[in-house]
Amino acid sequence: MNISAWAINRPLPALLIFFVLCVAGLWGFHQLPVARFPDIAFPMTTVTVTQPGASPSQLEAEVTRKVEDSVATVNNVKRVMSSVSEGVSTTTIEFQLEADLATALDDTRDAVTRIRTDLPQDIQEPVISKVDIGGSLMTYALVAPHMTTDEASWFVDRDISRAMYGVPGVARVTRVGGVQRQVRVDLDPNALIAMGITAGDVSQQLARIQVERAGGKTEVEGAQQTIRTLGTVGDAQALRDYSIALPDGRAVRLSTLATVTDGAADPTEAALLDGKGVVAFSMSRTRGSSEVKVEAGVHDALDKIKAEHPGIDFRLVTTAIDETHRSYDSSMTMLWEGALLALLVV
Numbered sequence: 189m190n191i192s193a194w195a196i197n198r199p200l201p202a203l204l205i206f207f208v209l210c211v212a213g214l215w216g217f218h219q220l221p222v223a224r225f226p227d228i229a230f231p232m233t234t235v236t237v238t239q240p241g242a243s244p245s246q247l248e249a250e251v252t253r254k255v256e257d258s259v260a261t262v263n264n265v266k267r268v269m270s271s272v273s274e275g276v277s278t279t280t281i282e283f284q285l286e287a288d289l290a291t292a293l294d295d296t297r298d299a300v301t302r303i304r305t306d307l308p309q310d311i312q313e314p315v316i317s318k319v320d321i322g323g324s325l326m327t328y329a330l331v332a333p334h335m336t337t338d339e340a341s342w343f344v345d346r347d348i349s350r351a352m353y354g355v356p357g358v359a360r361v362t363r364v365g366g367v368q369r370q371v372r373v374d375l376d377p378n379a380l381i382a383m384g385i386t387a388g389d390v391s392q393q394l395a396r397i398q399v400e401r402a403g404g405k406t407e408v409e410g411a412q413q414t415i416r417t418l419g420t421v422g423d424a425q426a427l428r429d430y431s432i433a434l435p436d437g438r439a440v441r442l443s444t445l446a447t448v449t450d451g452a453a454d455p456t457e458a459a460l461l462d463g464k465g466v467v468a469f470s471m472s473r474t475r476g477s478s479e480v481k482v483e484a485g486v487h488d489a490l491d492k493i494k495a496e497h498p499g500i501d502f503r504l505v506t507t508a509i510d511e512t513h514r515s516y517d518s519s520m521t522m523l524w525e526g527a528l529l530a531l532l533v534v
Contacts, residue, residue, distance in 0.1 A: 220478075221476060221477055221478035221479075221481075222478045222479055222480040222481075222512060222516050223473075223477075223478065223479050223512065224479065224508065224511055224512040224515060230282070230285075230319065231264075231282070231283035231284070231285065231287045231288070231289045231292050232280060232281065232282050232283065232318065232319035233280075233281045233283075233289075233292055233293050233296045233316060233317065233318050233319065234278060234279065234280050234281070234315075234316070234317055234318075234319055235255050235259065235278070235279040235281070235296065235300055235314055235315070235316050236276065236277070236278050236279075236314065236315040236316075236317075237251050237252075237255065237276070237277045237278075237307070237311055237312070237314045237315075238275060238276050238277075238311065238312040238315075239251065239275055239276075239277075239308060239310065239311040239312070240275050240312075241275060242274075242275050242308075243274070244272045244273060244274060247272050247275075247276075247277045248272050248277070250307070250308055251277045251307055251308070251311065252270050252272055252277045252279060254303050254306055254307060255270075255277070255279045255300065255303070255314075256268050256270060256279060258299040258300065258302055258303045259279065259281050259296055259299045259300070261299065262281070262292070262295045262296060262299050263287075263295065264283045264284040264286070264287040264292065265281060265282075265283060265284075266282045266283055266284050267281075267282040268280070268281055268282075269282070280319065281296055289318055293316065293317075293318055296316050297316045300314050300316060309395070324362070324470040324471065324472055324506070324508070325470075325471055325472055325473055325479060325482060325483070325507070325508055325509060326470065326471060326483065326486065326504065326506065326507040326508065326509060327364065327468055327469070327470040327471075327504075327505045327506045327507075328468060328469060328470075328490070328502045328503065328504055328505060329459070329461050329466045329467070329468040329502070329503045329505050330343070330344060330348070330466065330467050330468065330469070330500065330502060331466075331500065331501040331502065331503055332499065332500040332501075333499075334499055335500075337366060337367055337465070337467065338367060338451075340366060340467040341363065341366030341367050341368075341369075341467055342369065344363045344366065344467055344469050345363060345369070347493065347497075348361070348469060348493065349361045349363075349469070351489045351490075351492070351493055352469075352471055352486065352489060354489065355482065355485035355486055355488075355489050356477070356481070356482075356485060357473050357474055357477030357478065357481060357482040357485065358471050358472075358473065358474070358482060358485070358486070359471075359472050359473055359474040359475075359477075360471065360472045361469055361470070361471050362469065362470050362471075362472075363467065363468070363469050364457075364459045364467075364468040364469060364470060365457060365458055365459025365460075365465065365466060365467050365468055366459070366467040367453060368453045369450070369451075369453070370451060370453035371424050371427060371448060371449070371450050371451075372448070372449045372450075372451055373394070373427070373442070373446045373447075373448055374446055374447045374448075374449070375387050375390060375445060375446045376445060376446060376447070379444060379445045379446075380445060383434055383440060383444075383445065384434060384435055384436065385432070385434055385435060385445070389435075390432060390442075390445060390446070393432055393433065394430075394442075397430065423450075424448055424449070424450040427442060427448050428441065428442055428443040428448045429441055429442070429443070430442045432444075432445060461503070461505065468505060470506075471486060479508075479509050479512050480509065480512065480513070480516070483507075483509050490502050
């Protein structure tokens with residue numbers, strides 16, 4: 189007896205198998221991520237060095253060439269490209285496709301650490317990151333008339349970012365506009381003279397605690413782990429209590445020599461909406477996540493924030509998901525049309 193005859197004589201098992209397969213297929217279909225484009229992973233890293241006020245030619249000679257020469261020695265490097273503008277040097281390192289991105293990121297960080305002492309002392313700490321090809325999914329502007337620019341910036345950095353990172357599928361939250369938080373140290377000349385220390389000595393000691401350096405790699409239970417040496421202080425109060433060594437061997441707190449204030453840095457960028465300055469934020473998704481589900485999760489999180497903080501609102505500025513919805517709806521229409529035609533033919 190063949191399987192067709194068996195199925196005709198005993199229809200119940202065949203119907204049950206068909207029903208189970210249909211349910212499993214529908215469940216699996218709804219688990220598929222919905223995205224406009226497929227995920228593409230390029231092993232690329234960037235090294236960004238900022239030196240406020242430096243000219244492009246100065247950065248090229250003192251920073252860019254040294255960074256390029258160092259990262260070029262990393263394994264599996266395919267191409268090194270750099271761009272230099274006023275005060276900013278950006279070097280992009282492209283690796284072979286078979287290279288592991290996490291290893292490439294660690295190797296890039298180690299290469300920059302090796303030449304850190306050769307770079308100008310007044311630069312900001314180099315930022316090493318991986319290249320995100322996906323881009324921003326959506327951008328919202330914070331509407332809070334009762335908040336100053338400083339307060340709106342802190343609110344985005346603290347409350348909104350924490351809520352967005354709690355949404356499954358959100359990879360990164362970037363503030364657009366606003367101001368950066370800055371701890372300002374104003375030295376007292378009279379106190380410096382009384383203690384017999386110069387401003388340069390204080391600056392050098394403070395620079396040492398604001399550095400994060402790679403500490404190499406180690407084996408932990410058969411797995412390779414990266415070690416970092418952390419030297420940063422946690423907050424302004426910890427900086428006030430930091431001990432400054434004096435030339436005579438004594439030590440005093442920084443608050444004895446200076447006034448430490450936690451405030452905002454001078455604005456270096458601005459976001460405008462309808463001709464008015466705003467503080468906005470954009471989000472990108474993780475690899476393999478659904479754009480539609482991320483959008484729904486972000487909407488729910490923003491509604492919760494508005495309920496907890498009366499008087500604020502959010503305005504959608506840009507979104508890349510509308511086209512995803514249109515493509516998805518078009519695909520579903522063609523799917524149902526194809527299924528209907530198949531039934532009619534059969």
